[in-house]
Every structure is written in structure tokens, then in C-alpha cells.
Amino acid sequence: MEIDKEYRPETVEGRWYKEWVEHGLFQARPESGKPPWCIVLPPPNITGNLHIGHVLNHTLHDVLARWRRMQGWDVLWLPGTDHAGIATQMVVERELAKEGKDRHALGREAFIARAWEWKRNYGGRIIDALKGLGASCDWTRERFTLDEGLSRAVRTVFVRLYHEGLIYRDRYIVNWCPRCRTAISDLETLHEPVRGKLYTVRYPAAEGKGKGIPVATTRPETMLGDTAVAVHPDDDRYRAMVGRQLILPLVSRSIPVIADAFVDPAFGTGAVKVTPAHDPNDFLAGQRHGLAQVVVIDTAGRMTAEAGEFAGLDRLQARKRIVQRLEDLGLLLDVKDHEHAVGHCQRCGTMIEPLLSTQWFVRIASLAGPAIEAVRDGRLQFVPASWSKTYFEWLSNIHDWCISRQLWWGHRIPAWYCDACGNVEVSEEDPPACSRCGGTLRQDEDVLDTWFSSALWPFSTLGWPERTPDLERYYPTRLLITGFDIIFFWVARMVMMGLKFMGDVPFREVYIHGLVRDAEGQKMSKSKGNTIEPSELQSRYGTDAVRFTMSILAAPGNDIPLSPERMEGYRAFANKLWNACRFVLLRLGDERPARIAGDSPLTLTDRWIVSRTHQVIREVEAALEQYRFDRAADALYHFVWHEFCDWYIEFVKPDLAAAQKGEADADQGRVATARAVLLEVLDTLLRLLHPFMPYLTEELWQKIPHEGDYLAAAAWPKADDARLDVRAERDVEILQDLVVKVRNLRAESNIDPSRRIEVRIHASSPRNAHLVTEQAGLIAALCRAESVRTVESFEEGLIAARGVVRGLEVAVPLAGLLDLDVERARLGRELARIETEVEGRARKLGNESFLLRAPAEVVERERAAQKEMLDKKKRLENTLASLGGGTRP
RNA sequence: GGGGCGUUAACUCAGCGGUAGAGUGCCAUCUUCACACGGUGGAAGUCGCAGGUUCAAAUCCUGCACGCCCCACCA
Numbered sequence A: 001m002e003i004d005k006e007y008r009p010e011t012v013e014g015r016w017y018k019e020w021v022e023h024g025l026f027q028a029r030p031e032s033g034k035p036p037w038c039i040v041l042p043p044p045n046i047t048g049n050l051h052i053g054h055v056l057n058h059t060l061h062d063v064l065a066r067w068r069r070m071q072g073w074d075v076l077w078l079p080g081t082d083h084a085g086i087a088t089q090m091v092v093e094r095e096l097a098k099e100g101k102d103r104h105a106l107g108r109e110a111f112i113a114r115a116w117e118w119k120r121n122y123g124g125r126i127i128d129a130l131k132g133l134g135a136s137c138d139w140t141r142e143r144f145t146l147d148e149g150l151s152r153a154v155r156t157v158f159v160r161l162y163h164e165g166l167i168y169r170d171r172y173i174v175n176w177c178p179r180c181r182t183a184i185s186d187l188e189t190l191h192e193p194v195r196g197k198l199y200t201v202r203y204p205a206a207e208g209k210g211k212g213i214p215v216a217t218t219r220p221e222t223m224l225g226d227t228a229v230a231v232h233p234d235d236d237r238y239r240a241m242v243g244r245q246l247i248l249p250l251v252s253r254s255i256p257v258i259a260d261a262f263v264d265p266a267f268g269t270g271a272v273k274v275t276p277a278h279d280p281n282d283f284l285a286g287q288r289h290g291l292a293q294v295v296v297i298d299t300a301g302r303m304t305a306e307a308g309e310f311a312g313l314d315r316l317q318a319r320k321r322i323v324q325r326l327e328d329l330g331l332l333l334d335v336k337d338h339e340h341a342v343g344h345c346q347r348c349g350t351m352i353e354p355l356l357s358t359q360w361f362v363r364i365a366s367l368a369g370p371a372i373e374a375v376r377d378g379r380l381q382f383v384p385a386s387w388s389k390t391y392f393e394w395l396s397n398i399h400d401w402c403i404s405r406q407l408w409w410g411h412r413i414p415a416w417y418c419d420a421c422g423n424v425e426v427s428e429e430d431p432p433a434c435s436r437c438g439g440t441l442r443q444d445e446d447v448l449d450t451w452f453s454s455a456l457w458p459f460s461t462l463g464w465p466e467r468t469p470d471l472e473r474y475y476p477t478r479l480l481i482t483g484f485d486i487i488f489f490w491v492a493r494m495v496m497m498g499l500k501f502m503g504d505v506p507f508r509e510v511y512i513h514g515l516v517r518d519a520e521g522q523k524m525s526k527s528k529g530n531t532i533e534p535s536e537l538q539s540r541y542g543t544d545a546v547r548f549t550m551s552i553l554a555a556p557g558n559d560i561p562l563s564p565e566r567m568e569g570y571r572a573f574a575n576k577l578w579n580a581c582r583f584v585l586l587r588l589g590d591e592r593p594a595r596i597a598g599d600s601p602l603t604l605t606d607r608w609i610v611s612r613t614h615q616v617i618r619e620v621e622a623a624l625e626q627y628r629f630d631r632a633a634d635a636l637y638h639f640v641w642h643e644f645c646d647w648y649i650e651f652v653k654p655d656l657a658a659a660q661k662g663e664a665d666a667d668q669g670r671v672a673t674a675r676a677v678l679l680e681v682l683d684t685l686l687r688l689l690h691p692f693m694p695y696l697t698e699e700l701w702q703k704i705p706h707e708g709d710y711l712a713a714a715a716w717p718k719a720d721d722a723r724l725d726v727r728a729e730r731d732v733e734i735l736q737d738l739v740v741k742v743r744n745l746r747a748e749s750n751i752d753p754s755r756r757i758e759v760r761i762h763a764s765s766p767r768n769a770h771l772v773t774e775q776a777g778l779i780a781a782l783c784r785a786e787s788v789r790t791v792e793s794f795e796e797g798l799i800a801a802r803g804v805v806r807g808l809e810v811a812v813p814l815a816g817l818l819d820l821d822v823e824r825a826r827l828g829r830e831l832a833r834i835e836t837e838v839e840g841r842a843r844k845l846g847n848e849s850f851l852l853r854a855p856a857e858v859v860e861r862e863r864a865a866q867k868e869m870l871d872k873k874k875r876l877e878n879t880l881a882s883l884g885g886g887t888r889p
Numbered sequence B: 001g002g003g004g005c006g007u008u009a010a011c012u013c014a015g016c017g018g019u020a021g022a023g024u025g026c027c028a029u030c031u032u033c034a035c036a037c038g039g040u041g042g043a044a045g046u047c048g049c050a051g052g053u054u055c056a057a058a059u060c061c062u063g064c065a066c067g068c069c070c071c072a073c074c075a
Helices: A013-022 A052-071 A085-098 A108-122 A125-132 A148-163 A220-225 A280-289 A305-310 A315-328 A365-376 A387-396 A450-454 A469-474 A484-502 A534-541 A543-553 A564-588 A604-625 A629-660 A668-689 A694-703 A726-748 A766-774 A776-782 A820-845 A848-853 A856-882
Strands: A036-040 A074-078 A167-177 A182-184 A189-203 A213-217 A228-231 A245-248 A253-259 A271-274 A332-345 A353-362 A381-383 A415-418 A424-426 A441-443 A477-483 A507-513 A757-763 A785-790 A800-805 A808-813
Touching (some): A013 A694, A036 A469, A052 A074, A085 A108, A148 A424, A148 A450, A148 A484, A167 A280, A189 A220, A213 A228, A271 A280, A315 A332, A381 A387, A450 A484, A477 A484, A534 A564, A543 A694, A564 A668, A604 A629, A604 A726, A629 A668, A726 A757, A726 A766, A726 A776, A726 A808, A757 A766, A766 A785, A800 A820
Parallel strands (some): A036 A074, A757 A785
Antiparallel strands (some): A167 A353, A245 A253, A415 A424, A757 A808
């Protein structure tokens, strides 16, 4: 068997994915009779590039999907992409701009065709990257949010919500991005602190009665649209002015002073200018007081004709001019620095303009209630559970959702207007003419918020509104895995829509993972330049190492600090596994040993590794059941490296080496059994590791004797309690401690590593003495000893490095080589350590309260430990005395 | 203004009622026939601070400090 000395991922990864897909291993099998297990991929944007966060997210998906599939579930991991309205439109517009065109010149139809073309060319890039990670999605069921079926679902939902009064059209103040030229929702508006100014402007009284009122504002340009000044009803300063008229400077319009409790008398001057068309608060105040709405800023962020002399200016330019004019008029009373939060467009960062505009909204409160309830009563669970609080918080304070976007790329709103009679028709099928007057209909120009279609993803992808077999079988899906950043955007909305249209939650659990950060814990961002390209990581460390790193770092509730050293470590782990396999293959020769037969004479160490293996199967399974990817990966790492490689392989080396050299005394039966055990354990390990490291494990599994075509389609190991062996585990632990002790004595006494030593052991119990005698050869091999033997007692005046471990007293006689001072000092340190521990425990055992109230088994454990410690202490003291010391340093 | 999270070895994190663990790094040592992407041994922590509950607290409770993050229509 030819096998390289090191694992080279690049020679392996390309092959397997293709084969897995070609053999249909990732396809759901509704007819299989297996229980269904479904998860939907959070559809990445077609404009997106695979970033490190995707790697984390997709790795966790794939670990679970592969694990459940091996366990015998009918797994459907449903992939797809999102049309990403604003993002895609921006990309295509940019392309057009390069050609000197714009979308208006092109026209709607041609533009959309162009966007589809872009999607065809580039929309699959992120999916290709996903495949490179080894993601075991069912590609035969891949979906796109603008597919015909999904578009049908969008229309159906819109129409039904409309007819139930849950979708409405209204003239309302919305978040407007002057650059994207569209309304956006509250969620797409990010509040960032901006250092601005607070201007105090005097609004003179009408008819020259009094001085008027000083008004504080951060946005003087909106004053042109003021239709009132508001004060608090209890504010004595202005009480007399309420109901009077003021003259709006620069415009000379007469506006009233109104009283309203929304005014904070402590802020600014206690008097607020009211601009119903350009401020959300003022809009509501305007409604309460029946004020006119004067629009002075247009959809491009420029001043309208209403702005008189300032018309056509950009809003920020206008601000400067207006301040200047106010100053000239002596009306500018004060200017102060003022930091406040201002909304910015999530997509392009442009300052949001609150704008009065006619838009479509979802009346969300009645949908939010059931969504809250579903989490409260446990139909849906967050992992970690603490996220449910965030979810409740948002849903309880939710505002109506603005769903119309002034874009072309997306689901066009299925509403038609009749210009002749003013009729509005909302329907699933395009209506031919006005049903009331027969007049010509004009479809709404706008499209829906991309998140509207995403909200339907768990059922629209399964065929809804048709009652397809897939929908019946796989809804509700099992689980959703995503980051906390889209709990509001996506998770909550899916829950609302799922409950509304399917009558059940879209998934039983939501696993929320952290954010991938750089090694310093900084958020990765392009502007900081600390982003990591996944493909670079994959080629540098291998995809499996990247996946393993993600898994082992995915502790619930934690962000993931990605450090190169760490990943380097898991690349080494992949190599370690590779070499463990290499060892087994080299020792197998041409043999194809059978699995461990029922009557195989297993040695102590065989029984130990088999027992440990079944313990690990349990651990990994329990961890994955609770989505503890970190624990599962950690258990495997530790077992492979520090039990299988460090110990078991070392245990069997002497047996196998004899056979390899063709020595006459090689026990052929023993060799066969050792080979069978090695193989069985390795086979189990490869299965357990496969969900984390699919490429490497498939490659290795194919190299060792195996049954079946692909590891990816092999069965998950079953933990078998009959294979557990507590006594073997205990005995091997004693052997390990003993070996470590001897090695430690060698090292501390500076004994040449190549020198064969003599080891004498005095055991406190016959059982342990027997164990040592029986395993003397093995112990000798593991600590390079000439001989290992048990003694009744150590001879008088023996010069030796000594130690005590687990009731076994060890002496390595070293006449002439041992530095007695060094040895005395070392033992003195050990004695001091033991004494501290003994004292502490004595205090505890002398505490009546403890004896009285602590559980009996805890007390017993402490007593036993104390006894052992005291024995150990006595032996050490004796040893020190025999070295001619006895006093501690 | 409201809410959440974190603070444990040099670093990154586990542990979450019975006197501390891992990986990396560090020190020493070894090219012994799977692996130097390796072996062996070792050093390293008053578990943010102050109280409280308990026989017993990194672990539960209450404050405080520092750091991070969400949400929010005070001009």
C-alpha cells in the first residue's frame, strides 16, 4: 500500500465531492421510509462572495446534515440563493454606468433582462464556493427567490394578507434613501452618532405681539416645511403663547403654537418646530393636530419648489444657506455642537431622509403575537436560549413593516390601479381590466422588500402554495442555523409567516452562532482590511482543517476568534490522523484482517481502547444532540491524538514490530488480533470524524479495508455498553501513570534518553503487583527499561530516583549517575505539595458542618483521598530518609 | 433611554456548586523503524473587584469596575 508521508489536501479534495454528488448521496429520499430531517440553507445573496461567516455557518450545517444522514435519517438540506433586490440592482446599475448607460434609458424590461443575465453569469459563484466546502446539499432541489414557484408563493401571501387587511397602502413617513431612491424599512436603517449642531432660531410672533419663541433644531433646512411650533402643555414659559400665531422666518407663513406632551421641556428651548412631512415625531404630532404637510425635500434629497429661493439645492447645501440667511436676519440666537443619532442606509451608508410617501405596509402586530407565543410555549426553541429574550424584545415593540421598494429587481407588487374610476385591484392573476368600470389597469411600479420573499423560504422552497409531498413531509423543518444579526430581518419574519400560512413554526429550533472575528477579537470588515479569504485558508490549511477549526471553536454564545496558529494546529491534527492511518496500513501488510471476532483473545490494552472508543461514540453523539460542536470536536481531537496515537499505537508496536521483522517468536494470533483492533477503532474514528472532516476521512476510509462504497453513505457507529470495560480503563490508567512517572524520573534526573534503565516497583496491593508483573514487558518498552520488576521492599541504601504514583512506589536504581542533592530537592518539593493538600483536606474533614451536611459520598471520597495522600506522604518521607536527607529544603 | 453579553495560564477559550482544564505559545530534551505538521518531560492561574447565600463558590445572588454588542421617532 503506497501512502504519502504527509497529508496533502489538494490531492484529495477535488475528487470526492464530485463522486458524492454523482452518486446522489446528498439527495433526499422521501420514499426511503427513513424519518425526515430537513434544514434549509439561509439563501446567500447572488451578489455575495463567500466570506468567513458563511464558512462557519455552512460547516455547522454540514456537520449536522452528514451526521444525521449517517445515523439513518432522510436528510434534506435544501440550498438556494436570494435575489437581493437593492444589492443586485446596484451591481447591475454600476455595470450599466461603465457603459455610459442608466436603467431609465434602458427601460424596465430590458433592465430586468440584464439583471437575469448577471444572475446567470455570476449568481452561482457563491454556490460553487459552498460546494468547495463539502456542503452536502440536495442540489436537485436548489431554489432561487425569483423562481416561478417562489414568486407564486409571494403573490399568494401578499393577496391573502391584503384581503385580510394585514397589508395596506398608506401615505406615511418612511425612511428614504436619497441615493438608492427607495424607501427602506426601519431595520435597514442603521443609527449612527453624528456630530452636528443644535441651532436656536427665533420665530417671531405674528402681528408683532411679543418676541416670539426661540426654537431649537438640528435640521434648519426642514423649517421651510414647518406648520407649527409645539410646546409642552405644562410649560409656564410658553403657556400664554399656545394658540397664538408665529411667523415662520424666510417663508413668512403664519403657523400656530400648539401644546403637546411629546415635547420635552428640558431639551433645547422647550419649543419644537413641527415639520410633519420630514420628521416621524412631527408627522404623528401633525396628525394629532390636523396640521398641513408641506414637502420641501424631494426623493433625491434636493429642496422642492416649496422651498422658494432654496429650491433645487441639495438638503445639506440648503442648510448652510438657510443658517446664513437666519444669521443675517438676526434670528439665529445660538449654535451649539450637538451629537445625535442619525439614520443611515444599511446598503450604501447615505444619510436617511424621513420622507412623506405612499407605500405598502404589513400590519405586523397581529402576526407578532403568535410568533411570541410559539417561543414562549416551547414550540420553537432558541439555542442558546438567551436569544429568545432579544426576539421577544423586538417583536413586542414592533412597528408596521414598510414592504414596498422603488426598485425594478424583485417581486412586483400585485396591485393594479384604474385611473378611470380609482379602483385598486390586488390579485394573484394579472387582471385584464378594471372589474368595476372595465377601464385600463396600471400595475404598481414598486417591488417588494427582498426579506418579504425570504420570510416564506422554509415553505415556499418546498412547493407552497401547492400541497406538495415535500411540503407535507419536510415542514416544519428541524432546525435553522444562523447568526444573530438576522434574527429580526429573517428569523422572526419566517416564524410569523410560517405560523400564519402553515399553521406551524417553520423550524423546531434556531441555533444562533457567533461572529467570526480576527485573532485580536476585532470584527472583520473590508474597511479594516482584516478580512480573511476562505479560499486562501482552504488552500493553506486544507478544507477539513478549516472546518474542524470552525467546529471546535463554535462554543454556544461565543464569537469565534480566528487565529492562524490555531488553524495550523488542526492542520497538524489532520496530518496526525493521516499518519496514524499510514501506520496501520504499513503494519497490515497485505492482510485484510476480519473485524474483531467474538472469541478473539483481547489483551488488556485492546479492551481498554475498545472501551474508550465506545465511550467517545457516546460523548460525540451526546454533544451533537445538543449542538455542542466544540465538545464533539474536542473529544475526537483528544481521543485520536492522546489516546489512540499516543498510547494504543505505542502499546501494539512491540507486538507488530516482531511480526514485521519476521521473528520466529512473533505470536501470530496476537498480531492478527492487534490488527483487527487497530482497524476497527480506526474505522470507527473515521466515521465519527467524517461530518467534520469529510474529505480526509473519505480518502483514508477508501484506503483501509472497508465495506460499502462511500464513507459519506456509511452508518454512524453505535455505542455498545457491552464493549465498555471499567476495569480495563482503570488498569490502563495505572499503567499510564506509572510510565509517565518513570519517564518523569528519567527526565528530572537527567538520565540519557538512550540509556536502558532498571525499574523496580513496590505495589501496595496484590492486584496492582499482579498488574505490573503481567505488563512488565509493555512498561519496559514504553519507558526504555532493561527490566521492570516488582519487589517486596527496596533494599537498604538503594541509590535511586524514586517516586510514588497511585499506590505504586517506583525506584530507578542509578548507582553513580544520580545527583543526590537534585533528587532530595525534587522529593522535598513533592512532599511540600502533598502537605499543603493534606492540611487543606484535614481542615475540611475536621469541620463538623461538612461531615454533617455534605452528601455521604462526597465525605467518603474526601476520606479516601486523604488516606492515599497520607500514605504517599509517609513513603516520601521514608524515601527522603533513605537518601540521607529527611529535611526539606 | 432600554436590553443583552463578556471579564479563568502569555494568547484564544472550555468548565458553571465539591480547592482549576484544553489548544497554541514558552522552557528542556530527543532525529527511536506512522508522523519534526513529530516524541518525551516541564514551568505557568489569589478564576475582574466587593459583599452575600452555602458545610463547600470560577461555578448561585447583589452591587461595582472595565470591555463589547444590539435596539430606540428627544427636536
